[in-house]
Amino acid sequence: MINTIVAGEVLKSITRAMVALVSEARFHFMADKLHSRAVDPANVAMVIVNVPKESFEVYNPNGEKTIGVDVNRIFEISKSIRGDEPVEFKLEDDTSLNVKFGSVEYSVALIDPSAIRKEPKIPNLELPAKIVIDAGEFKKAIVASDKISDRVLFKSSENGFSIEAEGDVDRITSFMSEADLIEFNKADARSMFSIEYLKEFIKVASPGDTLTIYLGNNYPVRLVFEVAGGKVGVEYILAPRIEESE
Amino acid sequence: MSLCARCKGNLLCGRIKCPLLEKFRFLTPFSDVEGQIEKPTPPSVFVGRIGYPKVYVGPLLTMSPYPEPELSDSPWLWEGSIESVIKIRSSLLRGMKRVDVQGEDRYLLDLREAAASTDYVSLETEVMKVIKRPVFDDVMQPMGVSARIENLRITENPKIPQRVEKVHYDDLKAVNALKHLFDRGFNTYYLQRIFSVGMLGEMNKRRLVPTRWSITAVHDILGEELKKEISDFNSVNEYLLFSFEHFGNHFEVIFSPGNFSFELIEIWTKKSFWNPESTWVGYDREDVTKKKGYSTLGGGYYAARLPVLEYMAEIRRKSAVTVIREINPEYYAPLGVWVVEEGVRKALAEPQVFDSFDAALFHASLSIKTRREKWINKLKSGYQASLVEFT
Numbered sequence: 001m002i003n004t005i006v007a008g009e010v011l012k013s014i015t016r017a018m019v020a021l022v023s024e025a026r027f028h029f030m031a032d033k034l035h036s037r038a039v040d041p042a043n044v045a046m047v048i049v050n051v052p053k054e055s056f057e058v059y060n061p062n063g064e065k066t067i068g069v070d071v072n073r074i075f076e077i078s079k080s081i082r083g084d085e086p087v088e089f090k091l092e093d094d095t096s097l098n099v100k101f102g103s104v105e106y107s108v109a110l111i112d113p114s115a116i117r118k119e120p121k122i123p124n125l126e127l128p129a130k131i132v133i134d135a136g137e138f139k140k141a142i143v144a145s146d147k148i149s150d151r152v153l154f155k156s157s158e159n160g161f162s163i164e165a166e167g168d169v170d171r172i173t174s175f176m177s178e179a180d181l182i183e184f185n186k187a188d189a190r191s192m193f194s195i196e197y198l199k200e201f202i203k204v205a206s207p208g209d210t211l212t213i214y215l216g217n218n219y220p221v222r223l224v225f226e227v228a229g230g231k232v233g234v235e236y237i238l239a240p241r242i243e244e245s246e
Numbered sequence: 247m248s249l250c251a252r253c254k255g256n257l258l259c260g261r262i263k264c265p266l267l268e269k270f271r272f273l274t275p276f277s278d279v280e281g282q283i284e285k286p287t288p289p290s291v292f293v294g295r296i297g298y299p300k301v302y303v304g305p306l307l308t309m310s311p312y313p314e315p316e317l318s319d320s321p322w323l324w325e326g327s328i329e330s331v332i333k334i335r336s337s338l339l340r341g342m343k344r345v346d347v348q349g350e351d352r353y354l355l356d357l358r359e360a361a362a363s364t365d366y367v368s369l370e371t372e373v374m375k376v377i378k379r380p381v382f383d384d385v386m387q388p389m390g391v392s393a394r395i396e397n398l399r400i401t402e403n404p405k406i407p408q409r410v411e412k413v414h415y416d417d418l419k420a421v422n423a424l425k426h427l428f429d430r431g432f433n434t435y436y437l438q439r440i441f442s443v444g445m446l447g448e449m450n451k452r453r454l455v456p457t458r459w460s461i462t463a464v465h466d467i468l469g470e471e472l473k474k475e476i477s478d479f480n481s482v483n484e485y486l487l488f489s490f491e492h493f494g495n496h497f498e499v500i501f502s503p504g505n506f507s508f509e510l511i512e513i514w515t516k517k518s519f520w521n522p523e524s525t526w527v528g529y530d531r532e533d534v535t536k537k538k539g540y541s542t543l544g545g546g547y548y549a550a551r552l553p554v555l556e557y558m559a560e561i562r563r564k565s566a567v568t569v570i571r572e573i574n575p576e577y578y579a580p581l582g583v584w585v586v587e588e589g590v591r592k593a594l595a596e597p598q599v600f601d602s603f604d605a606a607l608f609h610a611s612l613s614i615k616t617r618r619e620k621w622i623n624k625l626k627s628g629y630q631a632s633l634v635e636f637t
Contacts, residue, residue, distance in 0.1 A: 041474040
């Protein structure tokens with residue numbers, strides 16, 4: 001029924017993006033794109049994945065179709081696929097999915113979509129600050145902050161954008177002025193976030209990928225990644241940690 | 247900060263023996279036993295941690311003719327003085343045999359069957375050498391005399407629930423197995439026992455887990471699982487205050503409206519067990535995300551968190567919770583983290599209702615003997631919000 005061919009890196013990006021939060025997910029093969037989204041069990045973060053049909057070598061969903069997938073399994077398998085290797089997806093019936101790359105054919109049982117946790121509504125957030133940044137720089141700041149704390153402060157002001165973490169005896173500040181950023185609207189905003197989540201999110205991105213951050217005040221952040229050479233859109237929405245005022 | 251209050255017998259001071267624990271080495275509750283014996287076990291087992299992965303493992307046997315051997319391993323039934331608990335526990339002989347944690351033999355098979363029994367069972371064993379040295383620990387319950395033993399035999403049929411057998415023969419992750427049995431009414435003490443003798447978990451990963459570790463592991467695993475369950479609930483809509491005191495441990499528990507968070511303030515007053523010289527105040531907290539690292543407050547932290555989460559699951563409401571535990575000089579011997587687990591569990595019955603956190607906290611502080619200024623500034627930091635609040 002469904003028959004598509006896509007580059008290995010696209011499959012890797014899709015599954016890596018989802019496993020950051022869930023192990024099972026619904027995938028919607030729509031006329032113009034492949035779409036999936038999910039929230040983690042604690043309702044703290046959401047992932048939204050969109051792959052436009054142009055990102056596929058071949059995309060034949062034959063009408064709209066939703067399947068339930070154990071993304072963990074496919075993610076593990078996808079690790080052995082080269083980035084530029086074409087991967088064929090075939091869905092013969094409603095029970096199993098075939099993934100073919102090179103001489104390898106992997107077949108996995110599908111999950112009844114209705115047995116997977118209900119998909120979240122995408123919240124409508126008004127976030128004043130927009131920061132476009134190289135994903136590699138962002139990744140560096142998060143990895144370093146993780147060494148000393150479990151939370152980071154994102155701060156946007158006229159001067160620039162900063163990521164700050166505070167340890168017991170040490171402190172990390174990663175500051176980028178307008179010149180260091182790809183795009184920046186200089187709006188004031190600040191919110192704090194759990195590194196536990198962020199460090200899972202950044203795994204999807206490589207240096208050179210673009211990340212757009214939409215930031216508010218003690219409000220969820222939207223992290224919009226363009227990965228796999230711009231072929232895959234991955235968005236994470238993360239609820240903030242609220243700082244108690246003294 | 248007092249070193250003893252943080253160390254709790256782990257010899258951070260560099261001494262060979264803990265001088266505080268040494269005070270209790272005098273207890274010799276029953277006369278010497280050697281040779282072949284047949285005695286009931288409540289059931290209770292002990293898995294040591296010294297020498298891991300080759301550890302001392304064995305049953306605890308009831309030596310004095312108690313009418314109900316089960317009582318000696320049922321902390322939820324214990325009340326009264328510290329002496330009464332020490333007395334109950336001193337009636338147990340701790341059998342020990344050195345075994346590899348991944349080992350598999352007749353000794354362990356019989357021990358597992360005994361551990362999984364819901365009723366006391368009789369065991370036959372040969373006592374080789376008796377070691378008179380009672381054990382006190384901050385996490386584990388006290389134990390009396392120990393003895394090297396050999397050749398364990400169950401001499402009657404243990405009563406093992408079908409659900410437990412099913413989980414035991416299933417290739418289920420320990421987390422899922424524990425939660426499955428917990429949801430079906432098995433208490434933490436039973437689960438700790440079968441977890442420590444290596445009856446749960448994926449087949450190829452099963453091993454003995456030292457009792458001390460298994461107690462906190464079960465509290466932590468069940469707590470984290472319950473956190474996921476309650477995070478979707480609506481919040482309590484008033485400030486609730488609960489209190490309870492036993493064995494020189496006073497508990498004040500405040501439930502506040504909001505997302506799940508948990509914070510514990512521990513006040514070890516001057517002259518309480520781990521803290522002979524000055525009052526020590528410790529603090530730790532977490533939110534709905536998985537607790538990172540081991541709590542600076544030790545196993546008591548996880549023991550206090552579990553009953554709080556159980557209560558939320560029961561009332562189907564989430565809450566931000568503050569627990570204040572004050573330990574008074576009356577608590578002169580450590581009895582194990584069950585003092586905290588049962589203390590908080592028993593506290594969560596009839597709340598007083600307040601319309602602000604400050605009002606509830608003020609009321610709670612009236613029952614705390616330590617001056618307010620000494621501990622109140624510990625309450626701080628934010629919490630993890632949920633996406634639900636913004637939709």
